[in-house]
Structures are given as structure tokens and as C-alpha cells.
Amino acid sequence: MSKIVEGLFYAESHEYVKIEGEFGYVGITDYAQHELGNVVYVDMPDVDDEVEAGEDFGAVESVKAASDLISPVSGTVVEVNEALNDSPELVNADPYANWIIKVQLSDASEAQKLMDAAAYKAFIGE
């Protein structure tokens, strides 16, 4: 049973965004980290890079495969989770605490197009 956190917004490509004011914290869901297996590398953008909803901004790599990261929101990267450079396995340990990028949102209403916790739970069939 995958962990799903109330109050976050979820994309069909299994990223979440946690909205705090004008910022969004983007990471991958517990379901996604479990499907990927041992995460060994997180390919992150640079601060000040622009991200766009529906476009890839990096990748999460497990031993066997690379999985693109698709941004659920648009905006400017204001912070990347540097801890993942040395300890990518944190994504496995707690994907919700270990977000990947912090985005200054250009359009906060975009999140409304995503799934809420209940809809995501149904989406992954749990």
C-alpha cells in the first residue's frame, strides 16, 4: 500500500506538488519510488531554470532504468534538494519529505488541474 499525503496535488506521471503560498515543492510519489526501486541518481535542473507543466525537468535513475521527471507546475526553480546529490536513496526512504525542486509558481491555479489525494489513490488502483 503506497503512502499518499492529503493536501498535495498529484500528476498522472507520479510527481506531486506541495503548494505553500507562491512556491511549489515537487517530488515523486511513494508509489513511484517503489516502482523504480533503489534510486541511485537524481538528475536535477539548476536554480533559475524555468520549468513548465507537462515538460521534463530531470530524471530519477534506479539501477535498471532512468525515469523522466515531468513538472506538474510551471515556474522558476528557486532551490534544488542538494542532499539528493550525495544521498539519492532519500527518495526511497521518504519521498514526501525529500522533495526534488522548489518552484516559484507562475500560475498557482495550475495545481487545480492535478489530482487530489483521493483521486490519485483511485488512479493507482489502491
Next chain:
Amino acid sequence: MENKRTCLYDKHVALGALISPFGGFDMPIQYTNIVEEHNAVRQACGIFDVSHMGEVLVTGPESEKFVNYIFTNDITDAPYGKIYYGMMLHPTGGVVDDLLVYKMGEKRFFLVINAGNIDKDVAWIMEHAKNFDVTVEHQSAYYGQVAIQGPRSEEVVENVLGIPCSELAFYTCKEVEYNGETLIISRTGYTGEDGFEIYGSHAYTNEAWDKVVASGKALPCGLGCRDTLRFEVGLPLYGDELTDEITPLEAGLGIFVKLEKENFIGKEAIAAQKAEGLKRKIVGIELKDKAIPRHGYDVEVDGKVIGQVTTGYNSISTGKSVCMALIDAEYGKLGTEVDVRIRKKVFPGVVIKKRFYEKNYKK
């Protein structure tokens, strides 16, 4: 087309394995965790279902001459029980398949071929056998096969399966009578560790699997870690480092091609390539970063593409991101700085030996 299943398929499903297609079979890729399975083989013992591998028995008055004609290694006057690694080549020098040849007895050779090449290989062998006084039997449907690999594998085979094997030298085999059938056991594997491979009926393969798994002395291991294990010690995988278009010399496997042998398919092409020098070759590359170079990614120098990655991982045993790559030979010298393009970025690396981890065979 529907994938085939091995005789252990139901056990893999019951163990909750992640199943994926490989070589025309639905195979277990991992049971719980590829890293744990990999480490079990490096540090203790793992058991693999490798029943997807193909088997062909060649017998008859001209069997030695015939096998020598289709195989790059030299099996002339081989002692009973000796095993040879080598390839079958196209006349162009490209590889039909890499395989093991077991000298089972007088004029009796057991060929072990890759699952994904079974149809191609059997057709190839049959076609060339027409000109020799030999009998070719395709036995893939009969045999199941388990590989027991790791430093504790001898103990597992002797104590759990009750097969004496301590006297078997590396790359030798013997036949063992068991419950009315003849098993073949060899000290071989594809992990860089000591280990054994056992060929038997489907019934025996199930019995052996159950006994070993129930003993708790060996962890069930999937093809995922079989690939990370073989990769770390620089062993080639057909489809990655060897193909119909890549020659053994380009793959760095020239020692398994005996050009002094009288005649074999592909000999002229390999001799010519050796005389002319290689235009491309497979090298090892270590990246400075942890991004993972994967099959098909471009290798570049000053923005110019000089080749492609054949296999790459973040090595489980060393923690380094490394790959094998087929590149222009002029950049193949150890220490040459090359880049690997991973998605939108270019990552700097350096050419190193393509053995990323030392083998630990018992010779």
C-alpha cells in the same frame, strides 16, 4: 508472439518476482531488491533460474571437426569435462552468438547458447552440419538450468543438493546420476564469482530450486542482478557488447579466437581485421558524476560523436558510474577523456579498463 516460460515460472510468480521479457521468455528480473540480490552473490550465495538458455548436443564421427569449424576457440583433443568459451561467427566476423562448448565425452559436445538466439543458432548449426558426419540434437525443451553463484556456492551444492563438486575445477563439468536421470554440473557462471550451473529435467530443476530456496542458504536472484554482476567484471552480453555486426576483436575477446586453427567460419575476416588494425573497440568509461550512462547513449569528444554506450550502471559493488562503450579506436587509450551524453547534459569521463570489479573465481 507470446513469450515462453521456464519450468520455474510459477515459483517466480509465487515469490512475487517482477517479471519482464528477456530473450523471448518471461523471466524474473528481481524478487525483492536488485542491490540485495547482487550483494548476496558477491558476499554469500544466490540461485538463478537460467532455464531460458538453449542446449544443443553434437555427436558423431566428425563432431570435433564440425564444432571446431563453427566455433572460434580450439577444442582439438580436449579432455573430457573441459569447457570452452567462444563464439560462432558470420563469414564477416560478426558474432552469431557467444556460447560454451562442453566436451562431455568421446565425440560428444554440449553447446550452451543464448535464449534470444536459440532459433537463429539452431538453424545455423543445422545448416552447417549438413556437410559433416554428425548428429545435432536440439535439447532446450528438455533441460531446465539453475545457476548457484557466490563464494558459498560449493557449500550449497554439496550440502543442500548433495552433489559432490569440490573437485571440479573452474570451467570443467561432470555428469551425475540422480534418481534415474543424468544431470550435468559445471563450475561456470556469469557473475565473476565462484559458482556452478546444473542442467537437468524440469522435475529436477524444480526440486533443486525448492531445496536451495527452502534451505535459506542462497537468495533467489533475478536477471537484473545477473546483468549488474556480469557487467562489473567486464563480461559481454549478446545484444550489447556482441552482435551480428560486432566482431570478437572489437569486443576485446580476441583470446577466444584461435587464428592458428586450420579453418573456421569467420577466420579470414578476423585475420584481416587483425592485420589492418581495429577502427572501433569496446572500452570501459568511468564518469566523474553519478549519472548513469545507459545502452545507446552517445559518447563524444569535443562535441563529436565517437561511439555509443553498450552497457552502463552505477556499479553496485563500487558505487561508481561506469559503462562499456563501442567507440572509435583512436580514442580507446586508457586515460583518454571522453564525454557521455545523458539526456540533455554531457558528463565528463575517462577511458579505463572494462573490468570494474575483480573476478573472484576459484581456479
